[in-house]
Structure formats: structure tokens, C-alpha cells
Amino acid sequence: MKIVVCCKAVPGAVTDVEVAPGGKALQFQSQFQAMNECDEYALEEACALKRAYGGEITALAMGPITTQDILYLALAKGADQALRIDVRVQDPQVASTVLAAALGKMEFDLVLTGTQSRDTLASFVGVAAAARLGLPFAFAVTEVEKDGEQSIKVRKELGGGRFADIRLGLPALLCVQTGIQPLNFVPPGRMLRARAQPIRSLSLTELGLTEEEIVPRGYRYQSVSPPERVGRVRFLEGATPEIAAALLARIRAAL
Amino acid sequence: MIPTREVYWNISDAWLIYVLLVPALAVFATGIYRHVRLWRIGGPERRFDHSLRRLKGLILYGFAHRRIFSNPYAGLFHLLFFSGFVVLFIGTVVVWMHAELGLRVMQGRFYLYFQSLALDVFGLLALIGLLMAFCRRFFFRPERLDNTWRDAVTVPLLVVILVTGFGLEGLRIAATGDPWADWSPVGFLAAKLFIIVLPMEALRPLHASLWWFHLSLVFSLIAWLPYSKLLHLFTAPANIYFRSLDAKGAMIEPIDLETAESFGADSIDRLSWKGLLDLDACTACGLCQDACPAFASGKPLSPKSLILDLRDELHAQALQSSAGQVSPLIGGRIQEETLWSCTTCMACMEVCPVFIEHVPKIVDMRRYLVMEEGRFPETMQQAMRSLEAHGHPYPGATASRLDWCQGLDVKILAEVGSAEYLYWVGCSTALNSRNRKTARALVQLLQKAGVDFAILGNEEHCTGDPARRMGNEYLFQTLARRNIELLVSRQVKKIVTTCPHCFNSFKNEYPQFGAAFEVIHHSQLLAQLIEEGRLKPPGGLAGKITYHDPCYLGRYNDTYDEPRAVISALPGADMVEMERHRENSFCCGAGGGMMWAEEPSEKRVGNLRARHALETGSDILGVACPFCMTMLEEGIASEKGGREMKVLDIAELLLGPDST
Numbered sequence: 001m002k003i004v005v006c007c008k009a010v011p012g013a014v015t016d017v018e019v020a021p022g023g024k025a026l027q028f029q030s031q032f033q034a035m036n037e038c039d040e041y042a043l044e045e046a047c048a049l050k051r052a053y054g055g056e057i058t059a060l061a062m063g064p065i066t067t068q069d070i071l072y073l074a075l076a077k078g079a080d081q082a083l084r085i086d087v088r089v090q091d092p093q094v095a096s097t098v099l100a101a102a103l104g105k106m107e108f109d110l111v112l113t114g115t116q117s118r119d120t121l122a123s124f125v126g127v128a129a130a131a132r133l134g135l136p137f138a139f140a141v142t143e144v145e146k147d148g149e150q151s152i153k154v155r156k157e158l159g160g161g162r163f164a165d166i167r168l169g170l171p172a173l174l175c176v177q178t179g180i181q182p183l184n185f186v187p188p189g190r191m192l193r194a195r196a197q198p199i200r201s202l203s204l205t206e207l208g209l210t211e212e213e214i215v216p217r218g219y220r221y222q223s224v225s226p227p228e229r230v231g232r233v234r235f236l237e238g239a240t241p242e243i244a245a246a247l248l249a250r251i252r253a254a255l
Numbered sequence: 256m257i258p259t260r261e262v263y264w265n266i267s268d269a270w271l272i273y274v275l276l277v278p279a280l281a282v283f284a285t286g287i288y289r290h291v292r293l294w295r296i297g298g299p300e301r302r303f304d305h306s307l308r309r310l311k312g313l314i315l316y317g318f319a320h321r322r323i324f325s326n327p328y329a330g331l332f333h334l335l336f337f338s339g340f341v342v343l344f345i346g347t348v349v350v351w352m353h354a355e356l357g358l359r360v361m362q363g364r365f366y367l368y369f370q371s372l373a374l375d376v377f378g379l380l381a382l383i384g385l386l387m388a389f390c391r392r393f394f395f396r397p398e399r400l401d402n403t404w405r406d407a408v409t410v411p412l413l414v415v416i417l418v419t420g421f422g423l424e425g426l427r428i429a430a431t432g433d434p435w436a437d438w439s440p441v442g443f444l445a446a447k448l449f450i451i452v453l454p455m456e457a458l459r460p461l462h463a464s465l466w467w468f469h470l471s472l473v474f475s476l477i478a479w480l481p482y483s484k485l486l487h488l489f490t491a492p493a494n495i496y497f498r499s500l501d502a503k504g505a506m507i508e509p510i511d512l513e514t515a516e517s518f519g520a521d522s523i524d525r526l527s528w529k530g531l532l533d534l535d536a537c538t539a540c541g542l543c544q545d546a547c548p549a550f551a552s553g554k555p556l557s558p559k560s561l562i563l564d565l566r567d568e569l570h571a572q573a574l575q576s577s578a579g580q581v582s583p584l585i586g587g588r589i590q591e592e593t594l595w596s597c598t599t600c601m602a603c604m605e606v607c608p609v610f611i612e613h614v615p616k617i618v619d620m621r622r623y624l625v626m627e628e629g630r631f632p633e634t635m636q637q638a639m640r641s642l643e644a645h646g647h648p649y650p651g652a653t654a655s656r657l658d659w660c661q662g663l664d665v666k667i668l669a670e671v672g673s674a675e676y677l678y679w680v681g682c683s684t685a686l687n688s689r690n691r692k693t694a695r696a697l698v699q700l701l702q703k704a705g706v707d708f709a710i711l712g713n714e715e716h717c718t719g720d721p722a723r724r725m726g727n728e729y730l731f732q733t734l735a736r737r738n739i740e741l742l743v744s745r746q747v748k749k750i751v752t753t754c755p756h757c758f759n760s761f762k763n764e765y766p767q768f769g770a771a772f773e774v775i776h777h778s779q780l781l782a783q784l785i786e787e788g789r790l791k792p793p794g795g796l797a798g799k800i801t802y803h804d805p806c807y808l809g810r811y812n813d814t815y816d817e818p819r820a821v822i823s824a825l826p827g828a829d830m831v832e833m834e835r836h837r838e839n840s841f842c843c844g845a846g847g848g849m850m851w852a853e854e855p856s857e858k859r860v861g862n863l864r865a866r867h868a869l870e871t872g873s874d875i876l877g878v879a880c881p882f883c884m885t886m887l888e889e890g891i892a893s894e895k896g897g898r899e900m901k902v903l904d905i906a907e908l909l910l911g912p913d914s915t
Contacts, residue, residue: 013645015655016713029713034644185636187629188729189518239899 001055001146003046004106006099006113006126007039007074009067014119023220025090028119035070037178038114040077044181045144046112047078053146056080058106062089062098068199075194076186084201090120091216096128098214101207103133110152111173115140130173137173138166142180258435259362262354264427265462272470279474286481287489290535293569300527302497309496317492322608326542332387336413339381343420346374371438375424379441382417385410399541399559405484412476419469421445426462430455487538491609494536497529498610503601504763504811507618510728519623519726522581523568526616533611534566543603543613548842548860549596556596558603558613564588565616585620594620595632598860599724599847600806605838621726635725638851642730646716647682648851656680657712659691663698666709668745674709676701676780677747679761681754682717683850683881689888690881693753693904697777700910704789706780708751714741718760725848732768735760739770750774753906755807755880756846762812776808778879778905782817785824785909793911797827798874800908803864803887804840805880818879821905828908833867841867843890845882856893865890869898876902 012032020027035043046057059074059082061067071082085102089095103111113126130137142163143155151169157177158164168174204211236243263269315321320337324330349370353361361370389410392400400406425445428436436443449458480486499506510518520526543558544550550557568588572581585591594617603613624630625639638648645652657667659680668677678698684690701708719734742750750772752758761774784790800822808814815837822830835841844860856862865887868876876891878884888902 032644032646037644183640185625185629185631185639187626188727189626190629192512192515192729 001049001053001110002058002108003049003055004058004060004103004108004111005039005043005046005074005079006060006111006129007043007070008036008114008117008125009033009061009063009070010036010117010119017224019221019224023222024216026120026221026224033066033069035073036114036117036119037183038116038118038176040114040183041178041180042112042114042174042176043074043077043079044183045176048181049110049144049146050078055109058083058108060099060102060106061085062087062095064088071199072191072194072197073186075197076190077184082197082199084199085207086201086203087214089214092120092122092124092128094214094216095125096132098204098207098209099125099129100132101209102202103129105207109170111135111171113173113175115175115177126173126175133173135171135173136168137175138168139175140177141174142177144174144176144180256434257362258364258366258438260366260427260433260435262350262361264431265459266466275471275474279478282478283480286478286486289573290481290486290490293573294528294531294535296524296572297526297528297531298524300529302499302529305500308500309498312498313492313496316608316610317495320608322606325606328387328391329540332384332391335384336381336388337384339377339379339384339417340413342373342377343381346370367435367438371435372440375421375439375441378417378420382414385414385417389414397541397545399544401539401541409484412472416469416472416476419465419472423462423465423469425449426458426465429453430458430462484538487536487609490532490536491538494532494609494611497532499612502763503604503813504759504807505767506612506615507723507764508615509732509767510622512729512732518626518728519621520584520616520619521623521627522584523565523572524581525623526565526619530612530616530619531569533616534562534569536609537562537566537611538609539563540608542606542608543611546602546606546839548598548600548602548844548863551841552844552858552860552863554596554858555590555592556594561589561593561613561617562611585624589620591624591630594624595635595852596849597847598806598842598844598849600842601810602806602839602842605810618724618726621724622728623726625726626729631725632852634853635848635851638848639722639725639727639730642717642719642722642734646734647686648717648721649682649686652686654686655713656685656715659685659694660698660710663695664702665698667712668709668747669712669714671709673746674707675749676706676708677742677745677750678708678710679718679750679752679754679757680710680715681752681757681881683756683885684753685715687881687885690753690884690904693881693884693906696904696910697753697781697906700781700784700790700906704784706784706789711741711745718757718765720756720760720764721848721850723764724846735765735768739765739768742770742772748773751777751780753777753881753904755805755811756882759807759811776812776814776817776879778808778818778821779814781906781909782820782824785821790909792824792826792909794826795912796825796875796908797829799829799831799872800825800875800877801831801833801868801871801873802836802877802879802905803833803843803868803883804836805878805883806840806842806846808879809840810838818877818905821909822877825908831871831873833871835867843880843883843886845886850882850885859886859890861886861890862894863890865894869894869900874900875908876900877905877908878902879905 011028011030012034013030014028016029018027050057057079059071059079061071062085067084071084075082085098087098089098116123127137127139138154138156140157141154142157145153147153147167151167152172153165153167154174155163155165236246320330320334323333349360352358392402392406421441422445424439424442426449428442428446429449436446480488539559541559547556547558568584597617599614601614637650641650642648666674668674680694684694716738717734718738719731722734723731750761752774755776758774758776761772785792802818802822804815822828841864842860843864876887878887884902884904891900891902
């Protein structure tokens with residue numbers, strides 16, 4: 001099975017978010033670029049499928065040269081090759097356009113992505129890319145198995161804790177749910193050896209896209225606010241009997 | 256008449272000595288050669304530099320027994336038989352020179368004072384020392400000693416050699432009526448005894464047979480030396496000579512990530528030659544085991560057994576036919592749980608009389624597990640993943656690195672441009688609600704004293720210490736290089752830290768990557784500010800205070816006095832020491848990544864340490880490390896019973912009751 005895993009480089013910590021000048025993007029302050037955790041599950045699932053059915057895995061990411069770090073991680077985890085699209089994109093519509101253009105030039109049976117990204121929580125790019133390519137897709141997938149030569153059987157989450165089993169024809173795109181496989185720690189030795197592997201990059205023009213087509217349209221960020229603190233934890237202070245008395249008083253008041 | 260005695264008196268066919276000596280020496284040399292060949296399967300390590308410093312250490316720790324005397328009884332008996340046998344050896348060489356080289360040295364005053372009196376006295380002292388050792392090993396054996404047949408043979412063999420030696424002297428004096436017999440008091444007494452119990456004509460034949468018996472024993476001992484625990488006669492001094500001269504906090508060697516093809520030690524030949532010499536230098540004295548907090552808390556780690564297991568592995572190599580085959584170490588003689596029990600507290604290395612380096616070996620084996628296999632405890636993996644993704648080892652921490660200083664008017668370096676000190680807050684201080692109080696106290700003290708400082712705020716990340724100790728050298732170096740680059744770009748010169756682990760990284764480990772920052776621990780800065788009169792210790796605190804030395808501040812960096820100076824400066828403070836303090840301090844249990852290990856409470860090192868603190872009957876336990884704070888607060892809470900004991904950082908103590 002030929003599998004492409006779309007993985008996104010996200011800031012290490014989502015703190016101190018600001019609206020970028022122009023209002024079309026957000027700026028995250030973080031020195032770290034990490035692989036989006038939801039996509040890491042997609043990669044783990046791809047490795048599990050490769051172990052079960054053979055085949056090869058290509059890791060695909062968008063971003064500047066620093067994005068290579070997460071592709072090295074993908075190689076260390078078990079991807080056979082990695083491909084970087086040399087473009088900075090944050091808007092999910094645009095991201096799905098670029099991804100669809102790249103996937104359109106690749107050979108695959110299955111595309112795996114996560115369900116959402118830690119930074120922007122759009123939960124949308126995978127599905128939109130499938131739509132642009134006219135691929136069958138499923139969202140929040142928790143199990144994948146091969147079902148004949150040209151189809152797979154997947155289980156996906158429904159509301160109310162229920163599941164649905166679906167058959168999809170190949171090629172298809174799946175947004176996998178977190179926890180589909182346990183995340184394995186990547187031994188740095190493998191990571192270092194992965195760094196010696198070349199990573200191919202594609203420019204926008206090579207994908208047949210123009211700058212015009214990657215401008216986000218139709219909205220403008222107004223502001224970003226930090227979370228409001230609710231549900232405070234209070235530590236009772238004093239000697240043990242005082243704490244016990246205060247605790248009892250609170251329980252009584254609540255009853 | 257010139258005082259002397261006849262060498263080989265009553266001995267015919269003295270040439271037979273050489274017939275016996277040659278095979279003995281051959282067996283001896285073969286044994287030594289086998290060991291040397293085994294050490295050479297180890298990797299390279301530079302230990303041939305600074306010969307003068309090395310020699311000084313050899314004299315201090317070898318000949319002068321500096322570390323062995325940490326246990327006065329053992330120190331005394333070891334010194335007794337060590338010096339005894341040295342003197343007897345010189346005496347034997349003198350006899351040989353006199354008899355075989357024709358140098359007339361064994362006469363006159365030298366004969367009386369040295370060859371007779373000194374040899375007798377030192378021989379007696381050696382005998383006393385051996386009996387002391389024998390009593391300890393067989394009548395009141397401490398738990399750290401295990402007895403093998405080798406131990407059962409070694410001391411009695413030496414005793415027999417000494418006793419037969421005195422017997423020979425006594426027989427000769429009795430038979431010849433030696434006019435200088437008074438100069439050999441022990442031999443003289445033996446002679447008197449022989450005259451009483453033996454007929455005159457029995458003395459000479461008995462002397463001759465005893466002489467050959469004594470000689471055979473000595474030659475057997477020489478032949479057996481390299482195969483016995485007495486090998487340490489050679490390996491211990493060698494190991495002391497080749498000891499690490501690095502700062503104690505810099506003993507973990509960096510890996511060259513560019514050139515290394517594989518990482519860590521998974522077989523015995525992946526240790527360095529010095530690492531292998533360590534194994535043969537071990538005398539199984541067990542001092543490391545007594546000092547080890549992991550062993551004391553019932554975990555599957557004894558530094559002594561670790562070294563002996565590695566030694567068994569090394570010696571098993573000798574039995575394998577081809578040199579290319581080495582068996583896996585971890586999962587064989589060394590268990591993973593053993594490696595994940597170490598807090599890297601260095602107590603074992605601090606007490607080892609022969610300077611064995613346990614901790615770097617453990618880190619080397621961890622490196623293999625983490626960097627090659629990715630196999631280590633789940634909770635530690637979570638911490639490591641958090642380090643990779645967020646630059647701090649606390650998965651789930653949501654606080655920002657600025658939350659702790661709200662309302663305190665703390666300057667951010669990126670905003671103010673420069674400051675005399677960078678206050679490096681550290682993850683365990685900034686992200687932990689209890690330790691934030693320490694940071695708040697320190698900041699208020701610095702503001703009171705008018706110290707110009709700033710923090711990095713959200714630009715700060717872990718120094719990498721836990722990553723390195725858990726064996727992830729790659730992550731450590733990534734973090735270290737990133738931090739160095741940031742600090743250099745912010746033109747930082749002086750750093751003050753609250754965390755001894757961060758302190759050690761800056762002081763001892765970052766220089767391995769070309770960094771040169773002046774770093775000071777907050778206990779040192781506070782002591783200095785008190786001395787300069789810039790901080791006035793508050794009153795209002797009365798009671799007994801005990802202080803817990805953090806390993807990375809104390810043993811790693813020899814900083815014992817400054818935190819005590821801060822506590823002593825508090826009016827009304829009555830300082831009491833725990834039994835284990837300063838160099839002997841007992842870890843809180845958090846070092847070496849163990850902060851992120853899951854442990855049942857009865858196996859927590861911190862709980863044991865909390866008991867030590869409670870035993871002092873103090874009202875306050877002073878700490879100087881955020882990890883110690885966490886572990887000991889938990890420990891006190893679970894061990895205190897009906898007693899009350901506050902755990903406070905020395906900064907909080909110094910700020911006094913207005914601490915917020």
C-alpha cells in the first residue's frame with residue numbers, strides 16, 4: 001500500500017498569540033517547531049499499516065526549510081521518503097488547495113492526516129483536500145484494515161460514543177483520531193541517521209500554482225484573547241485541624 | 256663486632272629459590288597480561304595528561320588512604336597492613352641486595368634500626384591489622400560486605416605468611432643465640448617460647464622446613480595475586496592515578512553527534528579502557544552501596560553489584576574465543592530497572608576509595624536504551640516528549656513562564672536590553688506552584704538589595720540537564736546549543752539560578768560547547784549580599800532549622816558553606832545538621848530524571864530523606880533546589896505523623912514572614 005501522510009509543523013507552545021499585520025494570519029511566539037500531535041498519530045497508523053500490508057510511506061509537509069525538522073522525525077519514525085512544499089501557508093482553504101495540488105502529482109492508495117492542528121484548530125484541511133481531489137474520505141477514524149485489493153474497511157467515531165464501520169474504495173483520504181496507535185518515542189539515534197537523508201522540496205510553480213491562488217480571502221482576524229480562568233483550585237492553609245474544619249464548612253455549605 | 260646476621264643461615268641449595276620464583280613470576284605476568292589485554296578492548300579515553308596532579312592524588316588517596324579513612328576502623332586496619340607489607344617488602348629487597356648483589360647494606364645501625372626493629376614492629380602492626388580485618392569480616396560483618404571463598408582465603412594466607420616469618424626469626428635466634436636479638440622484639444619472644452617448648456636439636460631442622468614452607472607460600476601468593484582480590488594492589492593505584500580530573504559536574508562526556516555511528520554502551524567493549532580498569536579496581540568494599548539512596552530505598556540498584564556484574568561480563572569476554580564477538584549487556588547481566596533507579600547523586604563516586612566512576616557508566620547504558628532503542632519508562636518518555644515539544648519537562652503544564660512574577664515588576668531582558676544578572680528561573684521553579692514562591696522571594700530580596708537583574712520570560716527553556724541524565728544526549732545538545740545562542744545574542748555575562756541543576760549545566764556542561772558564562776547559585780548570591788550588608792536578615796524566626804544539601808550544588812559543585820551562611824545569619828535560627836550532610840548528603844530522589852519516575856511511596860528516596868530531617872526534631876527544613884522542595888515536601892507530608900515541619904527555600908527564609 002502506498003501511503004502519504006500529511007503532517008504539519010506547529011509551534012511548540014501556543015502562548016502569546018498575536019494577530020499578524022494585515023489580519024490574515026496569527027503569529028505564534030515559539031522557538032520550537034514540532035510535529036502536530038494529531039498528525040503524529042496518522043504517521044503511527046501509516047507505520048502500522050506498512051507493517052501489516054507492506055508498501056511505502058511518504059511524509060508530506062508545507063513550510064519553509066525549518067519544516068524539515070518534522071520531516072526528519074517522520075523518516076526516523078518509519079517514513080520511506082519525505083517531501084516538503086516550499087510555501088508558508090496558514091489559512092486552511094489555501095492549505096487544502098496546495099495539498100491537493102501536491103497530492104494530484106503523487107501516486108498513492110491512501111492519504112492519512114490528523115483531525116486538527118494544535119495551533120489553529122481548523123479541523124478542515126484534510127477533508128477539504130479530499131473534496132478538491134474527489135477522493136472518498138472519513139473523519140475521526142479509529143481503525144483501518146484492508147478489505148480486498150481496492151478497498152478498505154474503517155471504523156469512525158460518531159456522536160454519543162457510537163461507531164460506524166465504513167467501506168471505502170481506494171484511493172481514499174482518512175483523518176485519523178488521536179490514540180489510533182500509541183505514540184512511540186523516536187530514538188534520537190534514528191533521528192540523527194534520518195538527518196543524513198535528502199528531503200525533496202517542491203515550489204509553488206512546480207505545483208502549477210500562482211501566488212494569487214494562495215491569498216486568503218473573505219475574513220480578517222480582529223483580536224486574540226487568552227483563556228479566561230475558571231474553576232480555581234484553592235489550597236486551604238493553616239494547621240491540620242483548621243484545614244479540616246474549613247474543609248468541613250465548605251462541604252456543609254455545598255450540600 | 257658489626258651488627259648483622261647471616262643470610263640463608265641454615266639453608267642449603269639456595270639456588271632452588273630461583274627455580275620456584277621463575278614459574279611464580281611467569282604465572283603472575285600471565286595474569287597481569289590477561290587483564291591488560293581485556294582493558295584494551297575498551298574505547299579510547301584521555302587520562303595520560305597532568306601527570307603531576309595525578310601523582311599527587313595517588314599519594315594522597317593511595318598511600319595516605321584519604322578516602323579509606325572515611326571509615327576510621329577500616330582505614331586504620333588497611334593502613335596497618337598496607338604499611339606493614341610495604342616495609343616488609345623493602346626489607347626483603349634489602350636481604351636480596353645484600354645476598355645476591357653483594358651490597359653490604361644489612362649491617363650496623365641500619366641492620367638494627369630498620370632490618371631488625373622496624374621490620375618486626377611493622378610486621379606486628381600488619382598482623383594486628385589483619386586480625387582486625389578478619390574480625391570485621393567474619394564476626395561483625397557489615398551488610399555491605401559479601402564473603403566469598405576468596406575472602407576466606409586471603410586474610411588467613413597473609414596471617415600465615417607473617418606468623419611463619421616471625422617463627423623463622425624466633426627459631427634462628429633460639430638456635431644461634433643472636434647477640435642483637437633484643438632488636439627483634441617479636442622474634443626474641445618467639446625464640447624464648449621455642450626454647451621452652453622444643454628440644455635444642457629440633458630447632459635447626461624445623462627452621463629449614465619452615466623456611467621453605469614460608470617461601471613457597473610467598474611465591475604462591477605472588478603467582479595468585481592477579482587472579483585474587485589482591486589484584487587491587489596494582490589496579491587501585493592505577494585507577495587513582497588515571498582518575499577523572501574533570502570538575503565533578505562535568506564527568507559526563509559529550510558525544511560527537513556528527514561523527515558517532517551508534518550511541519551508548521550496550522556491550523562491555525563500548526566502555527572506555529579506563530571504564531574497564533574501574534571494574535578490576537573494585538575491592539567490593541561496599542561503601543558505594545551504603546551511600547546509595549536507590550539501594551537504601553529498596554530499588555534494584557547497588558553500585559557495588561553493578562560494577563561487579565560488569566566485571567563478570569568483562570571476564571566472560573576473556574573466555575570467548577574470538578575478540579569480535581561481544582554479548583549484549585543490558586538484559587543480560589545488567590537489568591533495565593537497575594539503570595532506571597539511579598538519581599545520579601554521585602554519592603557512590605564521592606566515597607569510592609579507588610575513584611570508580613559509576614554514574615557515567617549508567618548514563619552510557621541509558622544512552623543506548625534511549626538513543627538507539629527508545630526503550631525507557633513511560634512517564635519519563637512523557638517528560639522527554641514535553642522537553643522536545645515545549646522545551647520543559649512538565650507535560651500538561653499550562654502556566655507561562657511569566658505567571659509567577661505577576662505584580663512584582665520583574666524586567667524582561669529582551670525589553671530592557673541589558674542587566675547585570677540574568678535570573679535563570681528554570682522550569683521547575685517557573686512552572687510549579689510551590690516553587691514559584693521561591694522565585695518570588697528571591698526576586699523581592701534582589702530588589703531590596705538593589706541588584707540589577709532581568710529574566711528571559713517566555714524565551715527561557717530547559718537547560719537540558721534531565722535529557723542528558725536520562726541518556727538523550729541529542730536532545731541535551733539541541734537545547735544547550737539553542738540556549739547558548741540565545742544567551743550570547745542577549746549578551747548575557749552573569750547568570751543567577753535557583754536550580755542547582757541549571758547551575759551545573761551552565762557552570763560545567765555548557766563550557767563543553769564553548770560557552771563561558773559566570774554563573775552563581777542564589778544561595779551564593781544571597782550569602783554575598785548579606786556579607787556586603789546589602790541584605791538584613793529579618794527577625795521573627797525562632798526554632799531549629801536543618802538544611803538539606805542538594806546533590807548538584809553540594810557534591811557536584813562543592814557549595815556547602817554559602818547556604819549555611821544564609822541560615823546562620825538569621826537571628827534566632829538554631830541550625831542542626833542531619834547525620835548525612837555535606838559530602839555525605841542523601842539525595843532527595845529527583846535527580847537523573849527520577850523526578851519523572853513513577854514510584855510507590857515506600858520506595859521513594861524523598862520519604863527516607865524526610866525521615867532524616869524529622870529525626871533532627873527541627874521545625875524547619877531548609878532547601879536550595881526546586882526538585883528537593885517537591886520531593887521533600889511530599890516526603891514530609893507522608894512521614895511526619897503528628898509532627899509539624901515546614902519546608903522552605905533559603906530565599907524564603909531570608910525574606911522572612913513578609914514572603915508572598
